[in-house]
Amino acid sequence: MVLLAGQDLNEWCLHDAVYVAACASHRCAVSPSFRLNAENACGGSLSDVTFVVSKASSHNNLLGHRKAYIHSATSLVLGKLPTMPLLACGSNAHGQLGINSTTDVHTPTQCEIALPAFTHPISISGGANHTIIITSSRELFAAGHNESGQLGLDGGDRHVFTPIPWSRDERGVPVLAACGWDHTVVLNAEGRVWGFGNNVYGQLGLGPDVAKTHEAVEIPLPEGSGEIVRIACGMRFTVFLDEAGKVYACGANKAGELLPLRAEAELDVVFNVRPLVLPPCRDVACGQYHVVFAEEDRGILSQGRNRHGQLGPADGLLSGDSAEEGSTSRRRSSRFCRFDEDRAKDCSELFSGWNFSGYVSQSKRLILWGRNNFGQLGIGTIDDNQPPTQSPIEDVMQIACGAEHTVALTANGQCFIWGWNEHGNCGLGHTTDVHTPTEIPYSGGNVRIVGCGYGHTLLYTDG
Template structure:
């Protein structure tokens, strides 16, 4: 079944296995990620599969109708895709050769193309940025990391999330083509929140900019509610080369090589995995003390999914749509096991803004 739905399940609060026609072999899946209402899957062959909402062509299937099952994006068959990122209703992909492909909404120039030329597209388009290493997407902005350690940005910048200012120090409101963020060198990792951006350099330094309303930049929001250019922050321990940098809409996290999680930012919905009274200075980066031995971490808009070394999956945070998979729609205050029967330890997890996936091969 594909194409426009005659019915729709709007919320699934317990786990449900996805059936497919064997065109999408679970054992070959390397990445699952999502946006506001769509999901992309990448496999070891460099193919991309999409499903979900599609009003702006964010599925890349040459149509604007939603799809209830995963369908391969055939127009990407000539490329070998190694990574994808999803904005609210936009999608970006990086090829093995370092090319950048984009599709979906371009209402804020988040595709790196002037919106007057392409307001949206259901056909993946190549953007002229050479030697791309990885991409990240915020709600309405995009960040592009090149193989030589430069960071380029485009899209909405009204809250300083692009790290670009005019001669008066005012954030540039919108950028319609990828521009380099000045003052950064040897960037090796990037993550985007709703209206902020953070990067890590090859020597483990963390720089942040954008909205800091909820302390999501790791800086006291009473002192700086917005940071318009990259600012270095200090963590409780030095990040290692193998760490993973992640961000939700208003909180951020680092998964270290030895399975620890450092997080900071908003904790209204227990995004930090504890009660609010336990982290009164939630803006201050701290190591989570109620979880360890984490092998994978995925961060949604305001929720988190982690895989432990035992193969157990746990979740915490905002759960209005059942996105934590605990069987209720109540926010999950501490890391709580998700009721999935793990037959093997080879598990991949992924999140969208308000939905989650777990792959058990």
């Protein structure tokens, strides 16, 4: 049904409207239990109508009122809302799945996000108990725990995906988000970086006087830094890579994950973003207490904690390999590992979970190493402290890691998952750890984009 502009809509009652989402060309009002009654307009009841779009300059009293009149619409189209096909599974104690509950789910379940199907995610990331999404319309949405402001919103937890206030005039166009335990960092198209959430450990680089922020604040970078092109978060630290391959970092440094700093001090906490003394790098990935870098020329370099071999093979250790963590010198407590140049040339993309690491090869295969007690490496065993091992999966196009689980998307649309599964985060209908890559059963099209929080998984499909 199409209603022309100016038609009196006073008889159209909007029940339970929860949110108005605005973009450049249209406005939407949607609700999980949305109903429109149109007895006077069509002689019947449209109790299942769930979609309203108006090209209006103002939504007037569309939200918060049971009756509305749209004065400036060119047209009003009514029909069922083709909700964005975004699915989630796993840990959900704080509503981080965005399914309007706080109960774990063990199979992919439709999220509640007030956006139509023609809008899709371009970035999905998550922390311990929160999820951040950037859409193709360059809007940000958040769900989950918000005690430290990690959602970029005022107030408490959100159990459905909620828009984050974001002024493009002030903050630019968002292109990528990364999450730590309870902090969030957002990169814009101009290479500037914004952060919100916990800063007790300096993970937002806002100095020692800011404990947390619920509002996005631009992260000050060192003088002379170029445009940032890559961001990655560990549990309580953040790493930045600029267009020239220079690396910067801030946050917790107790395990030596941020060494060597370009400074005299060896600090447990780095409150302001500082450059690291490293060769030029082209990629970075962060674990719980370690970092992996792909250098431009020399190899793959990793540093930080190495209790489970997450830095790489023992024969690649360069320094600190005999030092115990907690030693007086924090520089000595960090271990450094460099792979050979052949591996570096083969690496097209790095990835990391809490205690394992890996890369996607030029031939689209996965090479993984490190902790394997939950089957994190997907090699069919739980033998720990594994050297670099090739996964049987081929043609990998995208990969995402939680704390101790991994999801991989292949060129033909297959979606494989493996590792820790205590909360059903592998989406297989059970909570038993998964030791080999297993295809996630789902219906309704092919998976196009994958993302993970520490104990949860999100899938965007094409149908």
